[in-house]
Amino acid sequence: xxxxxxxxxxxxxxxxxxxxxxxxxxxxxxxxxxxxxxxxxxxxxxxxxxxxxxxxxxxxxxxxxxxxxxxxxxxxxxxxxxxxxxxxxxxxxxxxxxxxxxxxxxxxxxxxxxxxxxxxxxxxxxxxxxxxxxxxxxxxxxxxxxxx
Numbered sequence: 001x002x003x004x005x006x007x008x009x010x011x012x013x014x015x016x017x018x019x020x021x022x023x024x025x026x027x028x029x030x031x032x033x034x035x036x037x038x039x040x041x042x043x044x045x046x047x048x049x050x051x052x053x054x055x056x057x058x059x060x061x062x063x064x065x066x067x068x069x070x071x072x073x074x075x076x077x078x079x080x081x082x083x084x085x086x087x088x089x090x091x092x093x094x095x096x097x098x099x100x101x102x103x104x105x106x107x108x109x110x111x112x113x114x115x116x117x118x119x120x121x122x123x124x125x126x127x128x129x130x131x132x133x134x135x136x137x138x139x140x141x142x143x144x145x146x147x148x
Contacts, residue, residue, distance in 0.1 A: 005068045008076040012145055024068040024076065029118060031072045034103070038069060039078055039146050043102035049119055050087055050135035055126065061085050061139050077147050084140040090115070091132040100140065 001009070005024035027034035027046065037043035053060055061067075065082040098111035120130040 001068070002070075002074055004074070005070065005076045008147055009068060009079070012079060019064070019066050021062070021064065022066040022068065024070055026070045026072065026074070031070065035069050035071055035077050037102045038080065038143060041143065042106075043100075044142070045097055045100035045102075045138065045140045047093070047097075047101070047115070047136040047138045049122070050137050051123070051128065053137065060087070060137055066144070067141070079144040080141040081144050082139050082141050084138075086138045087135050088138050089133045090119075090136050093136060093138065097138055097140075 001022070001024040009018070009022060027038075034043060034046075050060075052058075061082050063082055063085060067080050067082070068076045069078045069080060071077050093111075095108040098108045099106050101111055103114060104110035116130065116132075119134065123130050123134075
């Protein structure tokens, strides 16, 4: 976590006991746009490829994890708390979840098209092929704070 994110985290909790599980990160291909959707209350879910956690040897997100959302300049803009995590094949992600991601025209078809393109590109970069059966880590979250 960078210094700006750490400062924001400390200022948010002040003298309260801080939760131990916190990370700081940007959303996918359009960090500013997606962060703004979170701030506006439109985006309440996100997903990532399970394979990326495996390749990076990273733990999966868990309920009650906190995240500091960064913009494209690695500046903190908000804090979210994970309230649900499921691992689901991409072709079985429910329409309601896709809509909760809040992107584009907020339809399942838009979600599927954008995510297929994104995962195909990212997997090809790593020498892997895209499959609609790939496992996704699907997270629901709630907005805790917006940086002023």
